[in-house]
Amino acid sequence: MVPETLLAPEFLRKLETLTLRSRRAVRGKLRGERRSPALGRGVEFADYRSYHPGDDYRHIDWNIYSRLNRLFVKLFSEEEDLYVHLLVDASRSMAWGVPSKLDYAIRIAAAIGYIGLTNLDRVGAVLFAARSHEVLMPRRGRGQVFSLFKFLAAARSGGRTSDLHAAVQHYVHLTKRRGLLVLISDLLFPGGYEEGLKLARYHRFEPFVIHVLSDDELVPTVRGEARLLDAESRIPVEVSVDGPALDAYARARDAYFAATETFCQRHHIDYLRTTTSIPSDDLILRYLRIGGLIG
Amino acid sequence: MKFAVPGAFWLLLALPVLVLLYLLRARRQEVLISSTLLWQRAREDLLLRFSIRRLERSLLLVLQLLAAGLAILAVAQPQVALPSPRGGALILVVDSSVSMQATDVSPSRFEVAKREARALLDETAGPVMVINAGRIPSIALPFADPVQAQQVVDRLHPTDAPGRLEEAIGLAVAQQPPQGLASVVVFTDRAATPRPGVSYRIIGTAARNLGITALHVEPSGNGARVTVQVRNWGDSPERVPIVLTLEGRRVLERVLSIAPFSQVAVNGIVAGRGIVRAELQVDDALAVDDVAYGIVGAPLPRVVLIGEENRLLDQALAALPVQYVPTRQVTPEAFAAADVVILNQTEPVAVPPGNYLFLGTTATNLPLTSNGVRRGPQVLRGSPTHPVMRYVDLTQVQIQDAMVLRPQGGEVLAEGEDPLIWGYEGAGIRAVVVAFPLERTDFPLQVAFPIFLSNALRWLAGTDTVYHAGDPYVHSARGATEATLVDPTGARSIVPATGGRLVIPSLEKVGVYMLHGGGRTYTFVVNPAPEGSAIAPVGSDQVVARSPGRSTRTVRIWPVFLGVALAMLLVEWGVWVHRLPRTDLGRPRAVRRS
Numbered sequence A: 001m002v003p004e005t006l007l008a009p010e011f012l013r014k015l016e017t018l019t020l021r022s023r024r025a026v027r028g029k030l031r032g033e034r035r036s037p038a039l040g041r042g043v044e045f046a047d048y049r050s051y052h053p054g055d056d057y058r059h060i061d062w063n064i065y066s067r068l069n070r071l072f073v074k075l076f077s078e079e080e081d082l083y084v085h086l087l088v089d090a091s092r093s094m095a096w097g098v099p100s101k102l103d104y105a106i107r108i109a110a111a112i113g114y115i116g117l118t119n120l121d122r123v124g125a126v127l128f129a130a131r132s133h134e135v136l137m138p139r140r141g142r143g144q145v146f147s148l149f150k151f152l153a154a155a156r157s158g159g160r161t162s163d164l165h166a167a168v169q170h171y172v173h174l175t176k177r178r179g180l181l182v183l184i185s186d187l188l189f190p191g192g193y194e195e196g197l198k199l200a201r202y203h204r205f206e207p208f209v210i211h212v213l214s215d216d217e218l219v220p221t222v223r224g225e226a227r228l229l230d231a232e233s234r235i236p237v238e239v240s241v242d243g244p245a246l247d248a249y250a251r252a253r254d255a256y257f258a259a260t261e262t263f264c265q266r267h268h269i270d271y272l273r274t275t276t277s278i279p280s281d282d283l284i285l286r287y288l289r290i291g292g293l294i295g
Numbered sequence B: 001m002k003f004a005v006p007g008a009f010w011l012l013l014a015l016p017v018l019v020l021l022y023l024l025r026a027r028r029q030e031v032l033i034s035s036t037l038l039w040q041r042a043r044e045d046l047l048l049r050f051s052i053r054r055l056e057r058s059l060l061l062v063l064q065l066l067a068a069g070l071a072i073l074a075v076a077q078p079q080v081a082l083p084s085p086r087g088g089a090l091i092l093v094v095d096s097s098v099s100m101q102a103t104d105v106s107p108s109r110f111e112v113a114k115r116e117a118r119a120l121l122d123e124t125a126g127p128v129m130v131i132n133a134g135r136i137p138s139i140a141l142p143f144a145d146p147v148q149a150q151q152v153v154d155r156l157h158p159t160d161a162p163g164r165l166e167e168a169i170g171l172a173v174a175q176q177p178p179q180g181l182a183s184v185v186v187f188t189d190r191a192a193t194p195r196p197g198v199s200y201r202i203i204g205t206a207a208r209n210l211g212i213t214a215l216h217v218e219p220s221g222n223g224a225r226v227t228v229q230v231r232n233w234g235d236s237p238e239r240v241p242i243v244l245t246l247e248g249r250r251v252l253e254r255v256l257s258i259a260p261f262s263q264v265a266v267n268g269i270v271a272g273r274g275i276v277r278a279e280l281q282v283d284d285a286l287a288v289d290d291v292a293y294g295i296v297g298a299p300l301p302r303v304v305l306i307g308e309e310n311r312l313l314d315q316a317l318a319a320l321p322v323q324y325v326p327t328r329q330v331t332p333e334a335f336a337a338a339d340v341v342i343l344n345q346t347e348p349v350a351v352p353p354g355n356y357l358f359l360g361t362t363a364t365n366l367p368l369t370s371n372g373v374r375r376g377p378q379v380l381r382g383s384p385t386h387p388v389m390r391y392v393d394l395t396q397v398q399i400q401d402a403m404v405l406r407p408q409g410g411e412v413l414a415e416g417e418d419p420l421i422w423g424y425e426g427a428g429i430r431a432v433v434v435a436f437p438l439e440r441t442d443f444p445l446q447v448a449f450p451i452f453l454s455n456a457l458r459w460l461a462g463t464d465t466v467y468h469a470g471d472p473y474v475h476s477a478r479g480a481t482e483a484t485l486v487d488p489t490g491a492r493s494i495v496p497a498t499g500g501r502l503v504i505p506s507l508e509k510v511g512v513y514m515l516h517g518g519g520r521t522y523t524f525v526v527n528p529a530p531e532g533s534a535i536a537p538v539g540s541d542q543v544v545a546r547s548p549g550r551s552t553r554t555v556r557i558w559p560v561f562l563g564v565a566l567a568m569l570l571v572e573w574g575v576w577v578h579r580l581p582r583t584d585l586g587r588p589r590a591v592r593r594s
Helices: A009-015 A062-068 A101-118 A142-153 A164-172 A194-202 A243-266 A280-291 B006-024 B037-048 B050-075 B109-122 B146-155 B165-173 B311-319 B332-337 B448-461 B558-578
Strands: A031-050 A072-080 A083-089 A122-129 A132-140 A180-185 A206-213 A224-230 A236-241 A270-275 B029-033 B078-083 B089-095 B128-133 B138-144 B182-188 B198-202 B210-220 B223-232 B238-246 B249-258 B263-271 B274-280 B291-296 B302-307 B323-327 B340-344 B354-359 B368-375 B401-407 B411-415 B419-426 B429-434 B466-468 B473-476 B482-486 B492-498 B501-504 B511-517 B520-527 B552-556 B589-591
Touching (some): A083 A132, A083 A164, A122 A142, A132 A164, A180 A194, A243 A270, B128 B146, B128 B165, B165 B182, B210 B263, B210 B274, B210 B520, B223 B249, B223 B291, B238 B263, B311 B323, B311 B448, B340 B448, B401 B419
Parallel strands (some): A180 A206, B089 B128, B354 B429
Antiparallel strands (some): B078 B552, B411 B419, B482 B492, B492 B501
């Protein structure tokens, strides 16, 4: 996929009117358009404190001094930039679906990244598969859009077994700035996704999970006597795919979804599940708004 | 059940193979999927339900085996034999004789027979023939579809004549249907001789009936003596009034006591002329035989004698009930005026159509030649069954000489070395030729002579005025090409002349007839035939002789098996499809943290 065709120009124009939402104040590096936990030179009043030598005279509230005969300075919220970390699963299982789950995930990541960069947020990206991780460190400004798209467009699915925990662990050591962590994955990790997300929460990231599945993962198309091979682990499962087997699969699938939703709620993680048959444009412009990621 | 292709059952060996394959299971196809995570969890679930799954799989296997078995049965082309006549050819024989008019079953035996025939036709699909078993059995409908047969049955009506059921059944059995064999069903009140493939529906319950079996009229003075015979066909004694009328005028009334299965006669003198009618005033099952007719003072046949006079002949003719007109001129008028022309030793001439008694002469247009004279012939043989020779004994007759006749047709009524008396009927001519002149024999002196003369004139004139129902009527056309018949109901019909004769094959209605033709009118009456009054049903529905081979038809039922096999497959497929999960997870699902 070439960067020019990643997202259509008309679609990009629609994205320019959107912003990424963070549920809590985040601490950035430069002044931006986000409310920072640090109090500084913003325009939004935050609090008072006693005057200390060296404080800017301009922030002394003379009205209070006239009434209390004590010096107080006004504190304002600092507006800083938001760190957006895009974690895209590029494992072998992401190659399934029409379009493939990986292509679908890259389009979503590109759109979120574009929204962030156009709103002066810092956007970084990670393509993780097995133990190999490709990292694009967070960067700021509309000028970084092309580099982000180029990075994402170069993604290829691969690796034997993907490991979310290893990917998160690797990434937290690369960046000290926390922020919004958008994980786009099918969550079909042989070792599970729970530890990886817990680690992200531990490091005070704000995870948002976009669970991408293909239709044949919801309702398998295979029938009859089959020896199913896992694309990543190569572990075979022999099964007679008939009505009862499909019923059992449906029960397992529903239980898996329910467990995932429960886990995310318990750990204050936003969660959105979709399939590749939903147009990516609809997902971004409609469902990610509903999910609270985009405003 | 039979199978057209029994070899197809070898295919049943495939069923164990099917089961074996099912047990061994087909080789699993290797499928690469994104993740087996969910399948591993599903497999654990399946292991918990292993016994239930095995039962479900068994149901599918049973359905598949049933479908395969039924398909193999269909390939073997099973056939079943179903009872005829529903699908095979059917011949309906409907008895239309006089006894079927009996009303012991409502409305009458004949109507019940038609109703039952129609009911049978409703169940019939194959070709149907309808035979009307009347006095002259006939095919009312050749093999046709049952709808046409219904219409023909509706048009059938009974006659006043006794039927000929045996002949009708013989006619039915001789028929060859378009395909296969036909079964014959006879609707009658009396079963005939049992035959293979013929079954009977016997209709009727009662035997009580009184009927007039004969009515004789003999000239007596200015009137006539009328004798009526009445028979009780029932098994209980009866008292019945009888009334005689002459042209509507009551002339005699009696009450008759008649023992079971016996008959009595009543007679009386009737003065005047006209139609005499006898009627039994009784309410029995059959009304047709309660009435009979006679003619009092019927016109006598006119006899013209041409040729040599003979005193003995004149005396004999004068004694007979004929109008005797002697003449010597052979003129067309003389021929036209006579019912019978006697030619005594005239020169052979060609005679026009008519009735002739040739005495010692012949005619040139008869199929007969005369070659010389034989001296002293003797009568060696006669034909006593012929009406002309009935009660005529010629053994004592002496003949001096006679013509040597060489007939080419006709019937020799008496002969010695050569034919001596010859009868002929054809080409409009009815003739009796006596090969010897009366002057050269003592025949006129014999008792046989007036008997012979009476028989010959009666046969030649055709002067019968009383017939029984079912009798044929034959009368000389006298040169006419056709005649008009007025039957007892007043209906008129044209009777064409055939070979100089007016022929009515069967007189089917009881009553008074009139025949207008050749400028003359002939009146005659038809009375019920005695045998038609015996209405007691004979036989029962159990009188059925049906050969197994003719009473069934073969029906192929392989389409049924094939259809059921397909239905089994559909059910199997439905069971499979019904168990497929229906998932609607196409919309994204979002969970927002609280």
